[in-house]
Amino acid sequence: MAPDLRRWLPPVLLLAAWEIAGQLDIVASGALPALSEILGRLWVDRADYPAHVMATLLASGAGFAIGNLIAVLAGLLFVMSPVAERLSRGLNIAIFALPPIAIAPILTLTLEGMTPRIVLAALGVYFVTMQATVTGLTHYDSRAADVVRAYGGGRGAVLRLIRLRGAVPAILSGFRVAAPNAVLGAILAEFGGGGRFGLGAYLLGSLGRGEPDRLWGIGLVATLIAGLSYAVFALISRRMLGASIALSLNPAAPPSVQLEQASLLLVVGAVLMPFAVWWAILWALRVPEMLGKTPWGVVDYLFLAQTAPTAQARLLAALVQTLPITLVGMAAGLAFAFALAVAGRLTPAFTRAFLPVALVTQTMPLVALTPLLVLLLGRGTAVTLWITISVTFFPAYVMIAQGIAQVPRAALELPRAYGATGWVELRLVALPASIPWLFAAVRLTAPRALLGVMIAEWLATGRGLGNLLNQSRGYLDFGMIWTVAVVSVVISVGFYLLASWLETLVLRRMGMALRE
């Protein structure tokens, strides 16, 4: 009874505090309604919800299915053919790094009906599942593979009998992480693309009415859907995993297939691939030239056309506002994650209390969260920072905590055997050991930071790239819409590559291995 009580106490206390604060209108003069008020409003609006929820479920479900199908097949292809993997690396990083909010307007311009929502949801799941598939297929039990090979089985037999089935747990965990992404993608496209139904459209329609309780209600429902989608796959993978835990640790990792040398041709191909795909899609869909800008069209708009100087000036002004806050937000998010991981190591009780709350904020679709934060924090720089921190800290925290947790017991206990305190132990052993994970966290959170900043700019502060995108939508300035999308993808990819480069540099000097 007692441990159970301790586990439930923090969330219950939090909910109680929320209720009291809401009833007394303490926070931002009523911007945070009491839980009971929100639930009451949900009940009043209950007739509105089914159509919106259905639309969101349909789009995110279809996107989830299509995106995952492509992702698993792509993962399979990349494992079978290192050349294909190398060639597609640029495209993969671009898909991973692209801020969904930047391409939502483009998708609504070029595609019709539900398609933009489905595409954005599919884009949200692709990278996660593809990566999980590759990891699952690559890390197989070499001893079991030896058995198959000892009976004359070739690569095909090893793949069919061992690697495919062995990858199932990894793929399922990919689905689990990807599921809330699909919901987020669908809601973002609904929000940025118009249309009558969908939670994003509902949110957009309710924004101007100054009814915090309804906004909170929509946010809660969106969070619930995203959270449930995560839970469903968590449950499925737990059931499947029962039979698949490795029996003993395999000391020898399977030999990794490495290309001798990344030939220049492959590198150039990898860089050109995203542009080729962009061109090919426009061509295949027969998008009118005015709406769908080709890579050349963007160059023309930004450098050659008569309006180019003004376009450049506007873009530059936006970048000057966006970039610094992105870096500051990312640094703050990482620092917060780091502090949290350290606190978790020193006082596990704190982590236990805090983590469930953090988990809920992570499944909360960002677009739904932003209006609520605006209500609480106003429209200043603070709201941008908070949003950026909230999108970056959790993945970073998970990474860093994993790094600290993976230090072998024996290494940790050595300082302790000489009477070291928790802090000394952390400083001497745990922190240095978790450096590879810290770098991986930087690499993974950089694109998310830009996404957070742009969403905040679009919805809250009216500054920078996010605002430029929103304005251009209003003016039907298609050239600028495409330019912002391209520039934000390029910045994201740039951050990612910069972080990877630093990571390789530092780890090589420290003689440590890269963490995928």
Next chain:
Amino acid sequence: MTAPAGITLSGLSKTFHGRGKRVEALRDVTLTCAPGSFTALIGPSGCGKSTVLRAALGLEPLEAGKVEIGGQTPQRATAAGITGVAFQDAGLLPWRTVTRNIALPLEVLGRDVGPAAGRIRDLIALVGLKGYEDALPGELSGGMRQRVAIARALVSEPRVLFLDEPFGALDQILRRQMNIELQRIWAKTGVTTLLVTHGIDEAVFLADRVAVMQSVPGRIVDVVDTDLPRPRDAALFAAPHFHELCDRIAGVLHGA
């Protein structure tokens, strides 16, 4: 069961390169195992005995030398289903039941699993796992998993059996039991067997001949015949002649 086939290893040589160092793993390893014989390959850790076995199965590329199993290359012999193998780790697939794990070689060889159901049942009984047909590896003890691996090695009705320290991870008591069981199975099937081990008593108890290896470079330094009568049972472990043989091999191992 089809007639056993012999193993001929002639002049196997191999060098590992790594981090600027050259390690001569095998130098001119030559060994012939007559059809139906039981040969043990013994040596200290890292002397290359597992490499010999993997090379015999065609899993390890060689710089020089030739392997013949029943007169064929290892690639042809393994693909034809002439060989059976059990490694130090059982290497079971965690998602397959005992029965389906044992059937794995048949699937790799492209044979029908259906008609073999009876034989798989018999093999499970032979290794003493009756009642565990549908158990998953995670539900078995280490010794039981190792026995599943032995049954799997026999399922293709091999004419040559390769065993790479199959009982290396077991405790001494279980190991003796498994030795007695393996002896019984070998007597029943008459399959040509090459056993890699670092247990002197295990080698002497099971084999007709014990080939002793030494390391750096990995090479065979002596072949000792064990002229112990068959069938052998647990009482043999206490026999004076058994210990004489063990001492002799220990002498060779320590470079006397």
